[in-house]
Amino acid sequence: MSDDFDLSEGGVNHQKPRGDDDVMTTAQGHPIADDQNWLTAGPRGPQLLEDHIAREKIFHFDHERIPERVVHARGYGVHGHFELTKAIPQYSRAKIFTEEGVRTPTFTRFSTVAGNKGSPDLARDVRGFATKFYTKEGNWDLVGNNIPVFFIQDAIKFPDLIHAAKPAPDRGFPQAQTAHDNFWDFISLSPESMHMVMWIMSDRAIPRSFRFMEGFGVHTFRLVNDEGKSHFVKFHWKPRLGLQSVIWNEALKVNGADPDFHRRDMWDAIDAGDFPQWDLGIQVFDDEFAEQFEFDVLDATKIIPEEQVPVEIIGTLTLDANVDNFFAETEQVAFCTQNIVPGIDHSDDPLLQGRNFSYLDTQLKRLGSPNFTHIPINAPKCPVRHFQQDGHMAMHNPKGRANYEPNSWGEGDGSEENRGPRACPMRGFESYPAEIAGPKVRVRSETFADHYSQARQFYISQTPVEQTHMANALTFELSKVERMSIRKRMIGHLRHIDDGLAQEVADGIGLPELPDKVPFARKPITDLPESPALSILKNGPDSFKGRKLGIYIAEGADANIVKALQKAARDVGAMVEIVAPHVAGAKLSDGSMMEADEKIDGGPSVTYDAVAVVMDERSAKRYNTDKPSIDFVNDAFAHAKFVAYVPGVKPLFQTAGVWDWMDDGFVDISSGEQACKTFIEKCAKLRYWDRESVKQD
DSSP states (O other): OOTTEEEOTTSOEEEOOSSGGGOOBOTTOOBOSOSSSOOBSSTTSOBOTTOHHHHHHHHHHHTOOOOOOSSSOEEEEEEEEEEESSOOTTTOOOGGGTSTTOEEEEEEEEEESSSOTTSOTTOSSOEEEEEEEEETTEEEEEEEESSSSOSOSSGGGHHHHHHHHSOOTTTOOOOSOOOSHHHHHHHHTOGGGHHHHHHHTSGGGSBSOGGGOOEEOOSOEEEEOTTOOEEEEEEEEEETTOOOBOOHHHHHHHHHHOTTHHHHHHHHHHHTTOOOEEEEEEEEEOHHHHHHSSSOTTOTTOOOOTTTSOOEEEEEEEEEEEOSOHIIIIITOOOOTTOOOTTEEEOOOHHHHHHHHHHHHHHHHHHSSGGGGGSTTTSOSSOOOOSOOOSTTOOOOOOSSOOSSSOOTTSSSSOOOOOOOOOOTTTSOOOOOOOOOOOOOOOOOGGGOOOSHHHHHHHHTSOHHHHHHHHHHHHHHHHTOOOHHHHHHHHHHHHHHOHHHHHHHHHHHTOSSOOOOOOOSSOOOOOOOOOGGGOSGGGOOSSOTTOEEEEEEOTTOOHHHHHHHHHHHHHTTOEEEEEESSTTOEEOTTSOEEOOSEEGGGSOGGGSSEEEEEOOHHHHHHTTTOHHHHHHHHHHHHTTBOEEEOGGGHHHHHHTTOGGGOOTTEEEOTTOHHHHHHHHHHGGGOBOTHHHHHHHO
C-alpha cells in the first residue's frame, strides 16, 4: 500500500496530506483531523450536535442544489472568445463592433428547452445558443436558439406554451418530448406556431452535435451608430464545420447508448484542441425595407430570407476552454436579454419585450439574490461602479459614505469623502428615440396575421430526404396523440402548408380522408420562392473535418489497413476511435496489440459519423452471431452512413443482412492507402442518402 495512505481504527482509509497546502479545512479555514466520523459520545454512542465540522458538511450538502431552470434546464457551457474581423461603425458605436482584431472573452451555453436537467441530449427539441460577451462596456448577452423563429408572437403566451410542452401535471410525463396530447392541443389551437412546427419537425431539432448547428438571435434588434442613426439587425451564428443532424431512430439509440452525447462531444473536441468556431453574421436593414417586407419584422415567428437580405460576416467565435466546475459556471451563469451595451438596442418585438422582464425575474428566483452579478461567471470584466449594495451574497459593496445620488461629497468642501460615480451622457447607454403613439389596447397587430406562408416556404426549401423526415416526424408525434380531434385539426393546418405533406401524414396516422382546412386569419402567400439557406443538406460541410470515425477491429485485422485509415481520417481533421470485442483491444496482423477506445457494445455505430469494419474472415465468422456486432453493421446501413470494409467481413455482413444490399456508400479499402483516402473523401457528404430512397421503394 502507498505511504500516502493509512488504515485508521474502524477500517477507514485516510490519505496523508503531503504538506500544509494539502490539509483539509472547514469553510471557515479550520484544519480538519477527521471528516469520516461524526463526533459521538463513546464509540457506539449518540452523535453530538457540537460537531461543527460534521454540521457544516451536512448543512452545505442540504443546500447545494438550486432550482433548475424552468426551461433550458439541460445545458452545457464553454469558455471562448469573439474576435471582430470587420468593423461596422456605420451601423453601431458598440466597441465590440468597432475595434477590429480585439478579442472579447465569452461564455456560451447550449441547451435543450423542454427537458429537465437529467433528460437526454438528443431529445427532439429546440437548442438554446446563448453567448455572454464580456465587453469593455459591460456584458452583452445574445440569448438565442438554433432555430431562427419561435412558437408564439407575444410573451404572455409563454407560460401556456411551456406548460403544454412539459410533463402533464397529473401524471408527470412524458419527459423531454412533445409527442403528447397537451402539446399538440395547444399547437393546433395556435396557428402562429405553424412555422416553428416545420422547424422542430425537421432534422434541425435533432442536431448531431452543438458543433454542427447554427445559432440565431431570433428577434429583430437595433444597431445605433455615433450619429444616433438606427438600423434593424438580426444575428446569425454560422458553424465553420457546417451543418449536420441525425436520424430519429439514430437519436433514440444514441440516447440509450450515451445520454450525454452532446456534452461529451463538446468536451472531447475542446480537450483535444479541436476548437469549434462560428462566424457571427448580421442581416442589417432599414425602416424602408421593414415597411416594404411581406411580413412584420417585429414578428418572432418570421424570418428574413438570406436571399433578400444577405448575412454579412463580421467576426468569429472560438470555444477553446472547458469549465473548471460545472455548477459554478454552467449552472450559475445567468443570461438576460436585457443585457445590451451602448450601440445595441431592443426593438418593439412583443416576445422580446416580455423576455426582458422574465429573464431578470427568473435569475432572482434561481440564484437567490439581486447580487448574482457578483458570481464570477456573471461578473463583468470591465470596471463596475454604482451605488447598489447589501442583499444576499454582496461581495463588493461600494466604499465611502455616499450610497445615494445626487450627492455633494467631495465637491470642494475639503472633504476626502468619495462622491461615487456619475452618469455620462456622452458614453452611457441611451435608448433609440423611436416614435411611439397609440391607445392602450390588448390586440395583436394585423401585420402578424399570416401564419402559413413562411411555414410553406421552409417546407418547399428542403430536399426530398428532409421533407420525408419531416413527414415521418409529424406522423410519429401525432400517432402519440390520443384525441382524434387534435390530429384532424393539425392536418387541417398542414393543408395550408402543403397538401402532399398533409396527405402523407394523414395516411401515416390512418385518417380515411383529409379534414377540411382550418380557417385562416390572412390568406397565405403560396408563391414565395425557395430559400436554399433553410436546408441542412444544401449547406453541408465540404470535408470530414471535426467528425468521428469508428473502426471496428478484431483479432487478425490488417495492421496496414487500420493504420492507413487512421491516418487518412486524421489528415483531414477527423477524430478516430477504435472499437473491438474487448476494451483491451485486439492483436493485429503484424502481431502488435491495438488498444480499443470502446468495447463493441459500448461503442455502437450510432455514435459515429462513419464506420469501418476491418477483420479477417475467421474473426468475422466468430462474431457473426454477436448481437452488438450485427447491430453495429445493421444500424450503420439503416442510418445511411458510409461504411468501409475489407472482403473478410463477408460472414458478419451476411448475417447482418447488408452484404447483398451494398451500394456506393460502401467502400472496399483492402487495396490500401489510396482506398482509405477515397473513403474519407466520400465521408465529406456525411450520409449516402440514396440508400433511404432505395429502402422506401
